[in-house]
Amino acid sequence: SNQPVPLQRSWSWQQYLNEQKAEAAPSSLFTQVRSTQRSGFKVGMKLEGIDPLHPSMFCVLTVVIGCRLRLHIDGFSECYDFWVNADSASIKPAGWCKEHNHKLHPPKGEHRRLPAIEVSPCYR
Numbered sequence: 001s002n003q004p005v006p007l008q009r010s011w012s013w014q015q016y017l018n019e020q021k022a023e024a025a026p027s028s029l030f031t032q033v034r035s036t037q038r039s040g041f042k043v044g045m046k047l048e049g050i051d052p053l054h055p056s057m058f059c060v061l062t063v064v065i066g067c068r069l070r071l072h073i074d075g076f077s078e079c080y081d082f083w084v085n086a087d088s089a090s091i092k093p094a095g096w097c098k099e100h101n102h103k104l105h106p107p108k109g110e111h112r113r114l115p116a117i118e119v120s121p122c123y124r
Helices: 013-020
Strands: 046-051 054-065 068-073 082-085
Touching: 013 046, 046 068
Parallel strands: none
Antiparallel strands: 046 054, 054 068, 068 082
C-alpha cells in the first residue's frame, strides 16, 4: 500500500527521563567546587559522558554510586561500568552534547526513535 511512513521522532532526554522515572544530574553539580566527601550526585541520576573504552564517544550514563562515581552506560551490561571522580572533565550534564554540537549515543535499543540515518551506538 502507499501509506505514508510516519516520521520517527528524534531521541529526547526528557522523554527518556520520564520513561526511566529518573532525574538528570543538575548542571550545578558540574560547576561547583566539590568536596570529596559530598559530591551532590545521587544514585540513579542521568548524565552524559565519555566512554572510557571509546574516548571519542559520548554516551548516556547513570550514577550507580556517589562520591567517586561508579557510572553505568545505559543499555549495556554492568561489566562495562566504570569509575570517575565527581569533578572529572569527562562527565557532563544532560543536554551538554546538543548544546556543544557533539553526537550523543542514545542507550542501546533506543535508536528506534532516531531518524532513518546510520547510528553507531557504543559497540562492545
